[in-house]
Amino acid sequence: MATVTDFHQRPTKPNALTAARITPVGRGAVASVRVIGESNGLNVLVSRLFFPRNGRRIEHQEIGRIVFGTWGRVDGEHIVAVRLDKDRIEFHCHGGDAAVSRLLSDLDQSGIQIVDAFQQWSSTTSTIDMECLEATSRATTLRTADILLEQSSGILQSAFDELTTTAKSLVGNADKIESESPSLTALIQKIEALLQWAEFGIHLTEPWNVVLTGRPNVGKSSLLNRLLGYDRAIVFDKPGTTRDIVTGETAFDGWPVRLADTAGLRSASHSLEAAGIEKAVERIQSADLCLLLIDVSQPPTSEDRSLVQRWPESLVIAHKCDCDERWDDELPTGVIKVSSKTGEGIADLQKELVRRLVPNVPFPGTPIPISRRQVDFLRHARDAASMGNVGRLL
Ligand code: GDP
Numbered sequence: 001m002a003t004v005t006d007f008h009q010r011p012t013k014p015n016a017l018t019a020a021r022i023t024p025v026g027r028g029a030v031a032s033v034r035v036i037g038e039s040n041g042l043n044v045l046v047s048r049l050f051f052p053r054n055g056r057r058i059e060h061q062e063i064g065r066i067v068f069g070t071w072g073r074v075d076g077e078h079i080v081a082v083r084l085d086k087d088r089i090e091f092h093c094h095g096g097d098a099a100v101s102r103l104l105s106d107l108d109q110s111g112i113q114i115v116d117a118f119q120q121w122s123s124t125t126s127t128i129d130m131e132c133l134e135a136t137s138r139a140t141t142l143r144t145a146d147i148l149l150e151q152s153s154g155i156l157q158s159a160f161d162e163l164t165t166t167a168k169s170l171v172g173n174a175d176k177i178e179s180e181s182p183s184l185t186a187l188i189q190k191i192e193a194l195l196q197w198a199e200f201g202i203h204l205t206e207p208w209n210v211v212l213t214g215r216p217n218v219g220k221s222s223l224l225n226r227l228l229g230y231d232r233a234i235v236f237d238k239p240g241t242t243r244d245i246v247t248g249e250t251a252f253d254g255w256p257v258r259l260a261d262t263a264g265l266r267s268a269s270h271s272l273e274a275a276g277i278e279k280a281v282e283r284i285q286s287a288d289l290c291l292l293l294i295d296v297s298q299p300p301t302s303e304d305r306s307l308v309q310r311w312p313e314s315l316v317i318a319h320k321c322d323c324d325e326r327w328d329d330e331l332p333t334g335v336i337k338v339s340s341k342t343g344e345g346i347a348d349l350q351k352e353l354v355r356r357l358v359p360n361v362p363f364p365g366t367p368i369p370i371s372r373r374q375v376d377f378l379r380h381a382r383d384a385a386s387m388g389n390v391g392r393l394l
Contacts, residue, residue: 061081128156191378192382210259212293214304
């Protein structure tokens with residue numbers, strides 16, 4: 001069982017000097033190499049390789065300032081360096097392979113250990129910041145990457161540290177913690193505040209799942225294509241064409257969404273179709289949102305009616321609204337009128353999808369748990385704390 005201390009552990013500073021290429025391999029505009037390690041050794045070594053134009057020694061360069069200079073005394077490569085703090089320096093050079101290879105080879109020959117960027121981070125970064133950085137590398141949109149990057153700057157780590165401090169002081173101050181103790185209530189509130197963003201945090205790396213459903217031929221494949229912006233599913237006039245689940249990923253307003261087109265939901269005429277329908281039902285039950293399509297160019301059928309009744313939480317789409325509408329008074333309230341043929345209503349649908357999937361967006365600076373491990377721990381911590389078992393968390 002994880003304890004809050006697992007999340008509190010900070011790595012010890014490594015003595016070994018390491019260098020890592022922190023930009024992707026391959027040509028780019030700029031390539032970056034970060035060198036870290038104990039400051040004295042770092043400064044001595046870097047001074048032999050990097051010659052700042054302003055003539056000052058590396059340890060006398062201001063932290064955070066961009067310093068122009070050359071790499072090597074003879075035939076020096078023009079580069080810039082930035083001291084991130086006393087133990088870390090970043091070098092930015094031409095993005096071609098030659099420049100970065102020269103930097104790494106010189107560093108290697110000087111006895112610096114060359115490692116990959118994650119290896120280097122893990123030696124100086126807390127587990128939580130590492131988890132956030134790793135998640136950032138898997139983010140599929142700029143919006144989610146921004147949030148994850150912000151979390152990796154210590155915001156989430158501080159929130160977990162605060163839990164540790166509160167839990168420790170509670171355990172230290174009493175043999176038995178009363179369930180009405182204000183500090184215990186405060187601890188539970190802090191955990192709840194983090195858990196409030198659990199689902200949102202997980203979705204920063206796992207797309208929200210939206211399922212399209214409705215009886216065969218209502219236009220699910222057509223709407224999926226419209227929303228994805230390309231032809232993916234097979235569109236065919238014959239009912240039951242889409243037997244398996246076809247998925248595609250996109251983003252609405254910067255939020256990653258996986259769309260799944262299910263088998264037409266009707267009484268299957270053979271087993272292959274029945275298997276597809278079963279999968280569809282499972283998919284709807286586990287989805288974050290279900291779009292239930294009705295074809296308003298046709299009068300309502302008993303299948304339409306029973307689907308609307310069966311999935312009351314779904315967002316009903318009055319599809320094929322480019323045609324004469326045949327549902328009259330039976331059209332459910334709150335439907336969104338959409339035509340995949342003309343594009344009418346698509347923008348409204350996208351807005352409504354975002355409103356339903358991401359009703360609240362945290363303010364910048366809000367700590368957000370971003371992995372299942374963190375969320376599981378917080379849930380467990382809340383349950384234990386609710387029973388006064390704070391000691392079990394440490
Ligand atoms: P699915 O079985 O629910 O996936 O339905 P399809 O996407 O295969 O579409 C069934 C039929 O409806 C095809 O002939 C489409 O061209 C047609 N269709 C789909 N969307 C629209 C629409 O918005 N307007 C009109 N008029 N026809 C559509």
